[in-house]
Amino acid sequence: MDATEFRRRGKEMIDYVADYLENIQERRVFPTVEPGYLHQLIPDHAPEEGEKWEDLFKDIERVIMPGVTHWHHPQFHAYFPTANSYPSICADILSDAIGCIGFTWASSPACTELEVVMMDWLAKLLNLPEQFLSGDKGGGIIQGTASEATLVALLAARHKAVHDYRKIHPDVKNDEEVAAKLVAYCSDNAHSSVERAGLLGHVKIVQLPADEKHSLRGDTLQEAINKDRSQGLIPCFVCATLGTTNSCAFDNTKELGPICEKEGIWMHIDAAYAGSAFICPEYRYLLDGVEHAMSFNFNPHKWLLVNFDCSAMWFKDTSHVVETFNVDPLYLKHDAQGGSVPDFRHWQIPLGRRFRSLKLWFVLRLFGVKALQEYIRKHIALAHEFEALVVKDDRFEITAEVIMGLVCFRIKGPNEPNEKLLKLINEDGRIHLVPSKINDTYFIRFAVCAKSTESKDITYAWSVITELATGIIENKQ
């Protein structure tokens, strides 16, 4: 494909994409294919000679689309949203074309510098404490996912804890001796990625019981710390969640934070989903307590119209993460090193990195702050519309306070009818939902996801749910 053909085919793809996204509601939100469907539709080896664009292009509908779960379908209410917007797609085209690998400042100064400024723009939008901004010790970086951000924070905390401990106990022979005693905490409602970070980073993770609102409280943490210290363990890390995946609950960072500071423990805040809402002044109170955190993360690629991946992470003191990750071969050295501009490779798991800040730049400039705030508000309002429908029907109950764009609900009574209902909903295929469970109570999660979801889609979803539930409830009676 030469430039002339690319001008033609690239534009055909732009039209295909616009057609796909504008008419997505005509497709079934969840596919009907069986596992293994795809390999039957294509050859089992790559072609020797290049094929024609037309043949590939028509295979998008024949091979790919039958197996796509349409995350941007207005009736997609599973998981949490993943962002998608036209400005972001345009930015990614540019990022691909520049195709630089921004591991150091010198490997493409614009890639690093736009990221520094965009992370400051975002920090200001969220009204993050000054310490998280670039300039002094703080700063922000785009990670791939919240899982990586949690792991990076845990590894930096581990490094700091070992270092701090050995400074006070010079008799200790090696790092391993300290590392084996480290312990970290999260709520029993925290995302599975926290448990996973512990597995990968070899730090014991203790899941502490959340309160009746699914929030981790200060007393619970203090008690666990006291118990672990009395047994010779070294508490080093707390991962607090603002907006859990289960039920969008908020850990009490205003209580947890001062305890972490007093105890010399690294508090990381994971606000992967809910964080985008903090750009609205009326939801900013949910972030109070962040001033006590050592690191903070949220995903613009979930709810701020920036396509995956763009997970925004800030540190109060970047020296901890640089010390954790720093290895310095000559082929990556450059003259501007150690100056005012960071080498982001020291702040992340991979070495290579794309020019992802272009997406933030395009989205923030072309939408503007007001439109992004309106978008968040609309999604939350739609969630409350759905909540009101559930509340009006006394066969159902709401299982967690609706604060953001997620509604957790269930048929009153035992789990089994709810499991049946969820299964029916997804087999039916008009809408798509996933379940969760807290303390053995099974419930269904209804997330407002697509940019195009409107009020009529909420009432439609509720009509599908009640239609399918009625049979189950009647059978039960």
Next chain:
Amino acid sequence: MDATEFRRRGKEMIDYVADYLENIQERRVFPTVEPGYLHQLIPDHAPEEGEKWEDLFKDIERVIMPGVTHWHHPQFHAYFPTANSYPSICADILSDAIGCIGFTWASSPACTELEVVMMDWLAKLLNLPEQFLSGDKGGGIIQGTASEATLVALLAARHKAVHDYRKIHPDVKNDEEVAAKLVAYCSDNAHSSVERAGLLGHVKIVQLPADEKHSLRGDTLQEAINKDRSQGLIPCFVCATLGTTNSCAFDNTKELGPICEKEGIWMHIDAAYAGSAFICPEYRYLLDGVEHAMSFNFNPHKWLLVNFDCSAMWFKDTSHVVETFNVDPLYLKHDAQGGSVPDFRHWQIPLGRRFRSLKLWFVLRLFGVKALQEYIRKHIALAHEFEALVVKDDRFEITAEVIMGLVCFRIKGPNEPNEKLLKLINEDGRIHLVPSKINDTYFIRFAVCAKSTESKDITYAWSVITELATGIIENKQ
């Protein structure tokens, strides 16, 4: 930006990209900006109201381009290539629009299934042993970077080693006791990411001396294993490199492999750059020994025309990595779980993942195998052209055998004139190179990188180098 505007702006971006890539040689390959240049060119906060496309669009040339290191410039010879092709850009547009997060099969079956088939296509192209293909225990996955692949392999090896050891020694009380004794090996020419994987995964990495061809040999490994075992350590992992970053040297996997098998050690092969060349039958011998590896990785995003990121990794037995990474919350469970199709989230560090196999599908189909082979051959031939120019000039020497597209050279004698030469080259800005160092010998790396690099660019580069070197060499005499 609505769909109508996207149709217009997306197409403008396609034209911009084609213009940029077709005329890239008119730009300076390495920018002249000083650190901190960018924040002076744009506001320090996001706009309240959305801006016009035109204003953003013209800022690409005003703000971004002056700070870009042009990796696809025909005179870019630094680091290693990063891939860029029109078919790959088209695939990424589609991937962005579908915008699914493929962490499980159910979250978008096509995303998982196309990846399974594409990894089989690639495995067959490389003539990987049958065991690495999907179907039985083996299988491939697209990781983000080779650094992540190395870390994933190390973590799986660590998990397996602890498990194996405790099976034989049931008296051991906990995993930490075993983990503290683990040791892993690589060549002292291995990439910095191996050392980093050890730091992150808390496994001691021993860098073993390579031979005079910069290759890690079996005897050296065996000796290290014997010594470490005699001191009560547990060797668990070897990272062998095919095509080192320093000098594109090849570890002797035919010697290392049988030792690893005999000793019960996980051998991972990192062929990040060189791996793409193994699609040519005449270079496939360089991969011999892979039959002894537990995992293998190379980066189609380096040298196979698939845009970053696309790092291809295979396992002989995926159960090890699944056991290492598996955490299973209800909101990610689905009916097809545990069947014939993998949930890739258990094989990688992040949870989320993009639909990256589309890039492989577009590239392999639109180029075809023959054209990709020709592309590799052309780059290697250009490297030999450059080598011949160096060899003809007796002021210079080649410091490593030229096997792929990298030529390592220097002015004969001490390091200092070479350091001066590299500095002059990059200040001059007509071409861009980076240095390296092996055993205190400083040398300059000349990598054939851009898709558009031609014979005339090689002679041009050599004329620039000799022009700048002449002053240095004359001053010296």
